[in-house]
Amino acid sequence: MLDDFFTRAMVAGVGLALTAGPLGCFVVWRRMAYFGDTMAHSALLGVALAFLFQINLMAGVFIVATLASVALLFLQRRGALSTDALLGILSHSTLALGLVMVAFMSWIRIDLMGFLFGDILAVSRFDIAMIYGGGALVLGVLAWLWRPLLAATVNTEIAEAEGLRPERARFVFMLLMAAVIAIAMKIVGILLITSLLIIPAAAGRRFAATPEGMAIAASLAGVLAVVGGLSASLSFDTPSGPSIVVVALVLFLLSLVRLPEGRGTGETGETS
Amino acid sequence: MLQSTAGSAGPLVEMKNAGVRRSGRWLVRGVDLTVRRGEIVTLIGPNGSGKSTTVKTAIGVIAPDEGTVRREPALKVGYVPQKVSVDWTLPLSVERLMRLTGPLTRGKMDEALQAAGIAHLAGAEVQTLSGGEFQRALLARALVREPDLLVLDEPVQGVDFSGEIALYQLIREIRDRTGCGILLISHDLHVVMAETDTVICLNGHVCCRGTPENVLKSPEYVRLFGARAGDTLAIYHHHHDHTHLPDGRVRLTDGTVAEHCEEHHAHDHAGGAKEERDAG
Numbered sequence: 016m017l018d019d020f021f022t023r024a025m026v027a028g029v030g031l032a033l034t035a036g037p038l039g040c041f042v043v044w045r046r047m048a049y050f051g052d053t054m055a056h057s058a059l060l061g062v063a064l065a066f067l068f069q070i071n072l073m074a075g076v077f078i079v080a081t082l083a084s085v086a087l088l089f090l091q092r093r094g095a096l097s098t099d100a101l102l103g104i105l106s107h108s109t110l111a112l113g114l115v116m117v118a119f120m121s122w123i124r125i126d127l128m129g130f131l132f133g134d135i136l137a138v139s140r141f142d143i144a145m146i147y148g149g150g151a152l153v154l155g156v157l158a159w160l161w162r163p164l165l166a167a168t169v170n171t172e173i174a175e176a177e178g179l180r181p182e183r184a185r186f187v188f189m190l191l192m193a194a195v196i197a198i199a200m201k202i203v204g205i206l207l208i209t210s211l212l213i214i215p216a217a218a219g220r221r222f223a224a225t226p227e228g229m230a231i232a233a234s235l236a237g238v239l240a241v242v243g244g245l246s247a248s249l250s251f252d253t254p255s256g257p258s259i260v261v262v263a264l265v266l267f268l269l270s271l272v273r274l275p276e277g278r279g280t281g282e283t284g285e286t287s
Numbered sequence: 288m289l290q291s292t293a294g295s296a297g298p299l300v301e302m303k304n305a306g307v308r309r310s311g312r313w314l315v316r317g318v319d320l321t322v323r324r325g326e327i328v329t330l331i332g333p334n335g336s337g338k339s340t341t342v343k344t345a346i347g348v349i350a351p352d353e354g355t356v357r358r359e360p361a362l363k364v365g366y367v368p369q370k371v372s373v374d375w376t377l378p379l380s381v382e383r384l385m386r387l388t389g390p391l392t393r394g395k396m397d398e399a400l401q402a403a404g405i406a407h408l409a410g411a412e413v414q415t416l417s418g419g420e421f422q423r424a425l426l427a428r429a430l431v432r433e434p435d436l437l438v439l440d441e442p443v444q445g446v447d448f449s450g451e452i453a454l455y456q457l458i459r460e461i462r463d464r465t466g467c468g469i470l471l472i473s474h475d476l477h478v479v480m481a482e483t484d485t486v487i488c489l490n491g492h493v494c495c496r497g498t499p500e501n502v503l504k505s506p507e508y509v510r511l512f513g514a515r516a517g518d519t520l521a522i523y524h525h526h527h528d529h530t531h532l533p534d535g536r537v538r539l540t541d542g543t544v545a546e547h548c549e550e551h552h553a554h555d556h557a558g559g560a561k562e563e564r565d566a567g
Binding site: 046 | 343346348364365366371373374379380383388432438
């Protein structure tokens, strides 16, 4: 069954969407979209270093994305610049560093477009094993971490005062982000990874009454986006990553449409 | 079990000469503070006087840069911070908020929501609550853990006057019923004073301390809040002999339930207080 490249891409994409949904909810709740983007952009530097030191690509991306987030935490503690500016600096400089390094490595041919925007042709059986193995690990750790992470998302001080160690939860969460970025790179590409985290979660908000419900809704929306996007990619010969994101966007827009008598969640205001 | 019984004789929290320094400036310094079981300790002081920093240090959210903080082993803290804002993208009902830091039985949750007077809001999303309702939800969440130490950072902010009296009344009931220690930050002196065992007046350091009556008379307090403070701020000594139930009936101190409070009332605020709260 996995002989067909399209089937492999579909299986891999569904596995990725299932993993990205719950994680993406936290990205939305904690307002970490730009943070996720920065980690994803650093992935290209990871790719370049992986080629240079001849290690596994996913491992290289995971390590560099983790280092980028640790660097950000460190710079935040120094407090010299606002988080916003720091993210801007890290995000684009790691991407530029990666591009420059790749350009220097003339002895290997690198499909840059594939890394930036995803390449369904490149998904191997090994990748599928990594996506499902890694994805199961990520979801398992997230389930274990759920209560402290959610408490810290609502209020760090409550979590700290009541003994849930929010700092540790935050650090492990960043490792999980790095892992998802590493396994998502081939499917949607570096530049679009965060959209696979954020858009399905945003689309699921409307249909969820609990945090857990929203995580499940996000996973389902992600699966729909992957199936629809990859099918469209095959029919119209469009790049796989952008096609998936466009379908996710359509799902999000549909979720905003009000049912005739339904009073949507968009009205519930920002009071707290 | 043995440990907690043995520990209950000593203070829940004991701060000695504690200080916190940030960016080369002492936010607060030289704080001595003790909270025991069944005791209500209230911190007062002007804005930026280090009240929140002091309670955060007491419960271990902030580590002190000088001095010591000793907490009873395995101390269970219930915390209501000064400001909680929940992103509206997070679907969080009051019930789910109650289970935020630990699992909970249905019965305990209902009991705590009942005590906080928001049983009818159990299913509501927290973003739709008014300021007073949200404070009550946070209080219910903190007290349902049955904490040894309840820490409340300006619990009556955004609550109208009648709601404020009701909230303080609730806090006292919690203390009476569970025997926990309560560490409270107040931006005013006059309402909470009557229920407080010790008032500590902060202004970067401990400015004065004592029973409410003593603090009100002390020259440091008068200097900090102005000479007229002692005149204008009356101690709100009052005693409720009945509680208003959500359905409009009245529960008296002996536990019986009556339709009205007419024959029993010490002071009449029944109609006004309830209507205002319902409107808000």
